[in-house]
Amino acid sequence: MMMRNSVRYVFIFFLFFILWQIGSAALKNPILPPPTAVFCNLKEVFFSKIAIHAALSVYRIVAGLVISVLIGSILGLLMGFYDSIDRFFSPVIYFTYPIPKIALLPIVMILFGLGEVSKITMIIIITVFQIIITARDTVKNIPKETFYSLKSLGASDVTVFREIILPAAMPELLTAIRLSAGTAVSVLFFTENFGTTYGIGYFIMDAWMRVNYVDMYSGILVLGGIGLLIFLAVDAFDMIFCRWKR
Template sequence: MKVKNTSQYIFIFFLIVILWHIASAVVKSPLLPPPAAVFYNLREVFFSKIAPHAALSIYRIIAGLIFSVLIGSILGLLMGFYHSVDRVLSPVIYFIYPIPKIALLPIVMILFGLGELSKITMIVIITVFQIIITMRDTVKNIPKEMFYSLTSLGAGDIVVFKEIILPAAAPELLTALRLGTGTAISVLFFTENFGTVQGIGYFIMDAWMRVNYIDMYSGILVLGGIGLILFSFVDALDRIFCRWKK
């Protein structure tokens, strides 16, 4: 992470803390505890109470995103390059994509149970379509002239994918992954409140039900930290695999 970006993150963090402290002083209610109390509580209970929930949530998110990227990028690239594949799969994608995926949660739980598989499956169902459409449209938007120079030399599809399509699609895939990461965190928070007693979403809602607002805010901070870590990881992938953009 660059020094400039680190300084910006630190500045924004302290700005949020200051505004939070002012709001807490004005409200003067247990519903909005001061940040100092939350940070102290976070230090005291993180490893004993929160870390196991956070670790499991991170596992669920990463597993879901890995499957989404594998499935979504393969299908999207094939749909973008082969018109026959696009003709077959596009109607299916257009029919399923607008359906609110949260409505499928009861079906997923019936089919896959209340364990890890159902939660990972929900993340995949909700994030994979965005990756499919992004990859398909990226390939379709590549100028046809770029393919002619290779195909005229007798290059096959594998060479075209390696030399043209994959480099062109990588930045868009990472953009879709960023969007999918935020969606995955939101979905996970929802699914972790059904049929489980583990996960950061469960921890937050359980603290709210117990009227333990300091624990609740501690969990929210950890959830935000998880998002920051995952987005920073995607940025690192961008710097590694898309250095040519610089």
């Protein structure tokens, strides 16, 4: 399975860069440099120019996602299992979820400054709702008879969570994390253009402003690589915690 997935990834990347090379040759415009030039540039400047930006971006994404997953999964599972908690939090979530979270960026920057906290906070605010709603709805879709049979044997709520709710909710939670990871990368790119001189989003936009398209595409490739690594990490967690699916 792993070998087949690796071959598929290599084939897709190879096809993508072949199309990129054809497009660059057909356009003959500096705005779309050939992939060979971008790869050579990436090899030359990664450690000297891009690595620090990529490292800070990874830190912001991972920190935001970890906090979002902890808050969202715990709250969502409790809302799904306990009706009283659901009745209390659901109106708040239904009211705040439709608000465009990116519009809160000025408020977040006023409250938390222009540093790391504001960027991580924005990732949390935007991604946590997907995880809460997914976790809550997954628990509510578990047949109640499953709980009753275990409770009738004297099981505590902790046992019910450990033996039924967590295994049943884990696949859907991992799907929500995948969706949130893509959202987090997009949010990070936007927030890194405000109040910072470090981050892969800043590097890409700075290269664009300097009309250095080779650097710009190098940053875009690194950003895509960060997203790919996060998705592969979630897939690894899927293989570890959801072995029963296979």
